[in-house]
Amino acid sequence: MTATGVRARLAGTVWPGTAHLRADGELTVGGVPLTELARRYGTPLHVVDEEDVRRRCRAFLRAFPDQEVAYAGKAFLCRGMARWIAEEGLSLDVCSAGELAVARAAGFPAERILMHGNAKTPGDLGAALSYGVGRIVVDSFGEITRLAATVASPRPRLLVRVTPGVDGHTHAAVTTGTDGQKFGFSLSSGAAAEAVRRVLGQRGLDLAGLHCHLGSQITDLDAFDRAARRMVALLAAVRDEHGVTLPQLDLGGGFGIAYRAGEPDLDPGPLAERMLGAARAACAEHRLPVPRITIEPGRAIVARAGVTVYRVVSVKRDAAGGPLVAVDGGMSDNPRPSLYGARYSVRLIGRRAAGGDRVVTVVGRHCEAGDVLVRDATLPADVRPGDLLAMPCTGAYHHSMASNYNLVGRPPVVAVRAGAARPLVRRETEEDLLRRDVG
Numbered sequence: 001m002t003a004t005g006v007r008a009r010l011a012g013t014v015w016p017g018t019a020h021l022r023a024d025g026e027l028t029v030g031g032v033p034l035t036e037l038a039r040r041y042g043t044p045l046h047v048v049d050e051e052d053v054r055r056r057c058r059a060f061l062r063a064f065p066d067q068e069v070a071y072a073g074k075a076f077l078c079r080g081m082a083r084w085i086a087e088e089g090l091s092l093d094v095c096s097a098g099e100l101a102v103a104r105a106a107g108f109p110a111e112r113i114l115m116h117g118n119a120k121t122p123g124d125l126g127a128a129l130s131y132g133v134g135r136i137v138v139d140s141f142g143e144i145t146r147l148a149a150t151v152a153s154p155r156p157r158l159l160v161r162v163t164p165g166v167d168g169h170t171h172a173a174v175t176t177g178t179d180g181q182k183f184g185f186s187l188s189s190g191a192a193a194e195a196v197r198r199v200l201g202q203r204g205l206d207l208a209g210l211h212c213h214l215g216s217q218i219t220d221l222d223a224f225d226r227a228a229r230r231m232v233a234l235l236a237a238v239r240d241e242h243g244v245t246l247p248q249l250d251l252g253g254g255f256g257i258a259y260r261a262g263e264p265d266l267d268p269g270p271l272a273e274r275m276l277g278a279a280r281a282a283c284a285e286h287r288l289p290v291p292r293i294t295i296e297p298g299r300a301i302v303a304r305a306g307v308t309v310y311r312v313v314s315v316k317r318d319a320a321g322g323p324l325v326a327v328d329g330g331m332s333d334n335p336r337p338s339l340y341g342a343r344y345s346v347r348l349i350g351r352r353a354a355g356g357d358r359v360v361t362v363v364g365r366h367c368e369a370g371d372v373l374v375r376d377a378t379l380p381a382d383v384r385p386g387d388l389l390a391m392p393c394t395g396a397y398h399h400s401m402a403s404n405y406n407l408v409g410r411p412p413v414v415a416v417r418a419g420a421a422r423p424l425v426r427r428e429t430e431e432d433l434l435r436r437d438v439g
C-alpha cells in the first residue's frame, strides 16, 4: 500500500493526529519512528504527541470562545505538559499539593489554577493559599469552616461543588454527578444551598460561583444539558435568596472519547453547542445574566496524544488453546482494564507481518491473573518475542495512575514533535525504588 493509502487508513482513528503508518510497518508519531524511540528509551514507553495536545486545546478554546477551559491535570501532569497548557491559554485543575507543586515549578499562572478535592489536607489547602490559586472548589462544610478560619489576603475565591443528581451513564467508579458518592454537596437534599449560605456568611471568603462534575468518559450529551439547566436554576435560587448574582459556573469535564475505532467520541463543537445552549436557555428562563462558563477536560485533551510501546516477552497458549501474548508492562502502567474493564486495541509495529491475523489475549507481566491488557486483540499470527506493540489512547490516566506493583519502575514519558523527541519524565530505576526504602 502507498504511504498515502496507509495514512488514510489511520486517519480518523484512535491514533494521535500526527501518526503515520509506513509501508514497512513502522509507525511514526510527531515524525519520529516509534521503534527508534523504543531503542533509545527502552520499553514500556509512553509517547506523547505534543502537536495533538496543542490542537485539542485549541479546538476546545474555539468551541468555547470567551469561556474558561481548564485542563484537568489528574489525566497527566508534568512540567512540560503544564507549560503546553499554559502557552495554549488554558487554565489548570489540580487536586493535590503535588499537582500544584508541578504547576508552580512550571510557572503556571496562579490565577488560572483551580484546586479540587473532596478531602483536601491542610497541606493541600496551605499550598493553594500560599500560591494564591484563582479558585478553591469547596467540597465539605468542614472545609468551609477551615478556610473561613484562615486569614488570607486577598480573600480566597471559592466555587461550591454541587452534586446535581444527574447520571452520566458511565462506569460506577467514575460517576460523580449522582447522590450516594463522596463528592460535592447534594442539590436534592438542600446541602448545596446550605453550603452557599455558609460561604456567603463569611466575610473572609469570596464566592465566585458553582461547580459540578458528572463523572468521566461520558458520551451522553443530554446529561451535560440537564446538569447545566439544574445548575443555572440553583444560581437563580441563590440570586432570589441572597440577592447575589454569581459570575461563574463550572460544569466540569468528563467528555468521553473513542478508545477503539467506531466507538462514540464527543467533539468539542457539538458539546459546546449543547452545554452553552442549555446554560443560555436556562439563564433566559430565569432572567439571569449568563455566567462565565468553565469546563475541565482532562482525557479529551491528552488521551489520544498518547501511545504506549511494549515489547513482547513471551507467546504461548492457555489450556484451552487460546493464544497469550505477554508484554513487558501491564497493570502497573495501565490499570484501567483491571479497574474499569476498559478495552483497548494494539498493533504490531516495526516490521511487516507475514500471513494473516488472529485474535489473541495481550497480558501483562504482573503477578495477577487479572493483569490482562487486551482480551480480544487482533494481531498478526506470527507475533513473536522481541516484537514491538503499540497501544493507542494511553495519554490520560495511564502514567498518572501508574504504580510500582511488583517493584517495577514506572515507564518514561517522551514527547515528540516535528521529528524530534524530548523526554518529559524519565524511567524510574531500581535505584529510585531502593532510595526510598529507608529501613
Ligand SMILES: Cc1ncc(COP(=O)(O)O)c(C=O)c1O
Residues within 6 Å of the ligand: 072, 074, 075, 093, 116, 213, 215, 216, 217, 252, 253, 254, 255, 296, 297, 298, 299, 300, 396
Ligand atoms: C472535578 C473534575 N474535573 C475534571 C475531571 C476530568 O475528567 P475527564 O478527564 O474525564 O475530562 C475530573 C475527573 O473525572 C474531575 O474529578
Ligand SMILES: N[C@@H](CCCC[NH3+])C(=O)O
Residues within 6 Å of the ligand: 074, 174, 216, 217, 336, 340, 396, 397, 401
Ligand atoms: N481514572 C479514571 C477517570 C477518573 C477521572 C478523575 N475524576 C479513568 O481512567 O478513566
